[in-house]
Amino acid sequence: MGPVAHGGHCVSRHEGRVVFVRHALPGERVVVEVTEDRHAAYCRADAVEVLQAHPDRVERACPYAGPGRCGGCDWQHAAPAEQRRLKSAVVREQFARLAGLDVDVPVEELPGGPLRWRSRARFAVDRAGVPGLHPHRSRAVLPLADCPITMAPAAAAVLTRRWPGAGAVDVAVDSEGAVTTTRLDRRGHPQSTRVVPAGEHRAVEVSGRAARRAWDRDWQVEGTGFWQVHPGAADALVGAVAGYAAMVSGETVLDLYAGAGLFGGSLASAVGPAGRVVCVEADPAACAAAHANLADLPQAEVWQGEVDPAAITDLLADVGRPDVVVLDPPRAGAGPAVSTALAAAGPRAVVYVACDPASLARDVAAFGAAGYRLAALRAFDCFPMTAHVECVALLQRS
Numbered sequence: 001m002g003p004v005a006h007g008g009h010c011v012s013r014h015e016g017r018v019v020f021v022r023h024a025l026p027g028e029r030v031v032v033e034v035t036e037d038r039h040a041a042y043c044r045a046d047a048v049e050v051l052q053a054h055p056d057r058v059e060r061a062c063p064y065a066g067p068g069r070c071g072g073c074d075w076q077h078a079a080p081a082e083q084r085r086l087k088s089a090v091v092r093e094q095f096a097r098l099a100g101l102d103v104d105v106p107v108e109e110l111p112g113g114p115l116r117w118r119s120r121a122r123f124a125v126d127r128a129g130v131p132g133l134h135p136h137r138s139r140a141v142l143p144l145a146d147c148p149i150t151m152a153p154a155a156a157a158v159l160t161r162r163w164p165g166a167g168a169v170d171v172a173v174d175s176e177g178a179v180t181t182t183r184l185d186r187r188g189h190p191q192s193t194r195v196v197p198a199g200e201h202r203a204v205e206v207s208g209r210a211a212r213r214a215w216d217r218d219w220q221v222e223g224t225g226f227w228q229v230h231p232g233a234a235d236a237l238v239g240a241v242a243g244y245a246a247m248v249s250g251e252t253v254l255d256l257y258a259g260a261g262l263f264g265g266s267l268a269s270a271v272g273p274a275g276r277v278v279c280v281e282a283d284p285a286a287c288a289a290a291h292a293n294l295a296d297l298p299q300a301e302v303w304q305g306e307v308d309p310a311a312i313t314d315l316l317a318d319v320g321r322p323d324v325v326v327l328d329p330p331r332a333g334a335g336p337a338v339s340t341a342l343a344a345a346g347p348r349a350v351v352y353v354a355c356d357p358a359s360l361a362r363d364v365a366a367f368g369a370a371g372y373r374l375a376a377l378r379a380f381d382c383f384p385m386t387a388h389v390e391c392v393a394l395l396q397r398s
């Protein structure tokens with residue numbers, strides 16, 4: 001078996017074709033079963049038998065993981081330290097390929113171990129109302145009695161009952177233990193939300209907002225709104241962002257793709273009352289949560305709108321040259337147009353938080369072409385057992 005590749009598989013070759021093999025580890029000898037064969041250049045396969053195992057291969061902790069089974073996890077068969085080495089290799093390979101940079105960063109472990117870390121999850125529901133998860137690259141629903149990477153109250157709230165008529169169920173456990181479930185229809189639209197506070201067994205009528213604690217502050221988040229899934233992630237990422245941003249009193253920071261205001265709110269005390277924090281977020285519900293979260297910080301404001309080159313021009317006309325830009329876009333990244341527009345704004349530092357190292361590497365290349373170099377990079381294992389990895393990059397003027 002060849003090296004690990006982005007997406008939770010290893011790369012092998014057979015008769016000149018690339019084979020992306022799940023459930024294998026680099027260096028292993030395995031028997032594979034082809035699972036998808038639609039492209040001339042490559043096919044996909046599962047390792048169904050291991051002839052020569054990697055020293056860090058382990059028994060899967062989840063009875064639903066494995067070839068042809070649940071597609072939720074990618075690395076259940078690797079020891080946690082090896083999972084982090086695999087992710088580090090993926091970050092390195094993506095930066096080499098997409099940004100022409102050689103980076104060698106360890107993937108840092110978060111507290112709590114590899115199981116029961118998911119504080120938010122979306123479970124699928126089949127036509128009979130039975131909840132489960134999808135096998136890899138499939139719309140089928142594998143029924144589950146538990147999901148060992150999901151926090152136990154969240155898994156139990158969804159998987160111990162049926163959901164007739166639903167297409168999926170979102171579930172979240174907040175920092176106080178309250179469990180929020182949101183039924184979605186078959187088109188993914190929310191149908192109803194139910195909240196059970198910690199220690200109670202009955203749903204109550206509440207706003208649908210969840211309470212989160214991070215960086216010594218309390219945060220309100222809309223039930224289905226974005227918040228880091230791993231309970232240790234918000235603190236770890238804010239720590240990395242604050243370290244790279246190194247804000248000083250009186251400075252201005254833009255927090256783009258701000259969600260409920262986590263990064264902007266956390267940096268507000270460093271810029272002080274003489275500074276300015278501008279959070280920009282597209283989702284109106286997240287903006288409402290951010291307004292509430294930042295209400296005690298007069299130096300912080302929330303702008304509702306899309307982050308795009310035109311909006312950046314408007315923002316700069318009002319704010320002037322920002323000292324620091326923090327951005328935390330969705331998986332696809334900010335893209336070259338936004339990256340170039342931000343570089344043109346001339347901040348002393350850009351701190352880029354990314355859940356996809358490929359998108360990050362592409363945007364780092366765009367910043368590079370616009371005069372900003374990668375000055376530092378950290379990576380965190382915010383999604384143990386899966387192939388996902390969260391990165392925080394510091395870009396500075398070359």
Ligand SMILES: C[S@@+](CC[C@H](N)C(=O)[O-])C[C@H]1O[C@@H](n2cnc3c(N)ncnc32)[C@H](O)[C@@H]1O
Pocket residue numbers: 226227228256257258259260261262263280281282283286305306307308328329330
């Ligand atoms: C990865 S989340 C980051 C949220 C926040 N930084 C945090 O850590 O909690 C990305 C956020 O970007 C928002 N978003 C997505 N596309 C956007 C766009 N084009 N302009 C502004 N916000 C956008 C989403 O609503 C979401 O809140």
